Amino acid sequence: MRMWSFILVLGLTVGSSVRAEMGNPRHPPVAERVVVVADRNQTQSVKLAETYMKMRHIPRGNLLLLRFPEKEILTWDEYLQYVHDPILDFLVEKQLLEVVDLDAVGPAGRRQFMTTRNRVDFLVLCKGVPLKIAHDAARLPNPQSLAAQFRTNRASIDSQLSALPIPESQVNGPLRNPVHQESPATDFHLQKILRVSRLDGPRFEDCFRMLERTRQAESKGLRGRAYLDTGGPHSHGDKWLKAAGEQMRALGFDLSEESTKQVFAEGDRFDAPAIYFGWYKGSMTGVFNTPGVDFAPGAIALHIHSFSADTLRSETRGWTGPLVAKGAVATVGNVNEPYLEFTHLPHLLMEGLAAGLSWGEAAYYSLPSISWQPVLIGDPLYQPFARSVEDQLEGPADLADPLQQYAVIRAVNLRKLEKGAEAALVQGDRWFFQSPGLALALCLAQLADEVNRPEKAKYFLNTASRVRVHSVQDTGILFALAREMDKHLMYAEAQAMFQTLIDGVGLPKPLLAQALQEGSRIARQNGNMTLYLKWNDQLATLKQAPAPQKK
Secondary structure, three states: OOOOHHHHHHHOOOOOOOHHHHHOOHHHOOHHHHEEEEEEOOOOHHHHHHHHHHHHHHOHHHHEEEEEOOOOOOHHHHHHHHHHHHHHHHHHHHOOOEEEEEEEEEEOOOOEEEEEEEOOEEEEOOOOOOEOOOHHHOOOOHHHHHHHHHOOOOOHHHHHHHOOOOOOOHHHHEEEEOOOOOOOOOOOHEEEEEOOOEEEOOOOOHHHHHHHHHHOOOOHHHOOEEEEEOOOOHHHHHHHHHHHHHHHHHHHHHHEEEEEOOHHHHEEEEEOOEEEOOOOOOOOOHHHHHHOOOOOOOEEEEEOOOOOOOOOOOOOOOOOOHHHHOOOOOEEEOOOOOOHOOOOOOOHHHHHHOOOHHHHHHHHHOOOOOOOOEEEOOOOOOOOOOHHHHHOOOOOOOOOOOOOOHHHHHHHHHHHHHOOOOHHHHHHHHHHOOOOOHHHHHHHHHHHHHHOHHHHHHHHHHHHOOOOOOOHHHHHHHHHHHHHHHHHHHHHHHHHHHHHHHHOOOOOHHHHHHHHHHHHHHHHOOOOOHHHHHHHHHHHHHHHHOOOOOO
């Protein structure tokens, strides 16, 4: 993704602090002001729309069924015919958009009018609605007067629809988003924008799961860990991501950071990912490609890349579609090169969410431009922090729910920020047996080490060694626990961790070699020479095995 200094000429601002207005009363989006669009040709698209509307109690009259071509990219003429004009007619007919018709057509082919009132909080497009618009040189006014980067009218359909209330605007290059960094977004700001989100992904099953996991997260709270992938090509992007990471920590989330030019790899800790922000690989890779790896319910995930949403129909191409396929319910992407300053800014996105904005509000708060390349995926009414940590911990604990331990970890981290490590350890110890788990055991063991209480750390680690049910997603935390046990000379417990890694998780060859190497040393320290020799033999055999041939 490229940088572009012309941002100053356009008057876009990318401040890094929450505006004072964030604390003022606001009018959150309401169901009566949400319009849903689906493809009449596809039964599943209509069903998805109806399921969403039932979930959010959106009036039946707010459903618009249209017939779309079965392709993701439209020409400008097709966009106007199948998308822009029918949606405009519907909004005007329903008096959701009040306009004065100027009885004229602009150079881009759009009907000209003056918006007098906009009653739409969000337009939600369901899978089946095309994704993007192709370049049309004939619609470029005076192209030689434009900077080379903006001699294009390629755009995401969603972002172009955002400019529907201002038909006199250009269709080349980005327009300033009138609600960027405006919170609360007043009627004055909202008059000139149609905020658009999309329920979309590689398969309809992914979209229905998106809704179910959104509902689950709002009911039980967003529970899990945060993961930050920095080390991209531009310092601005890393600065924004690190600022977002600090906001994640301030919310109490445990945070792992990958700061090299790579993404999180197989073997890195990646248990219960509830938030993932990263960049800058072309397509999903690393730990994400491990079979069985999935996001936590309600997960917010984004990977900044120029063509992250080039298609939403693939589970492997780009990032936006694959993230949805992996279980993320809220993500953003770009259909073409947006230039870094014109995509969703991650630190502002986290600011908005932390301040209580809905997913759609926070996304538009963080977005400098419209009529450009970005797309927003997920329920715009989703509020990931609708339930506080205190609310999540009220009532009897569900010992069968492995995610509940992450609510305790957030409470412990918040107490540490407020009262210090000793007070946090006391609180964590109180909750440990109500919500036990590997992640909480490791968190409390490390906290006990921090306040120089090694026996308490051993107590938590010993409890973790008794857990027998694991998944491939536990690989990173099992390695971390084994090394923590090794540090405390708990060789029998560490050996048990490596036994699980070697025999029970199904590690790929490089990680299996790593586990055998570390595990054999631990087995020798534990005096188990039989296991030491067995693992050494397995390691030698593994190293001698020929590499698999490429097809």
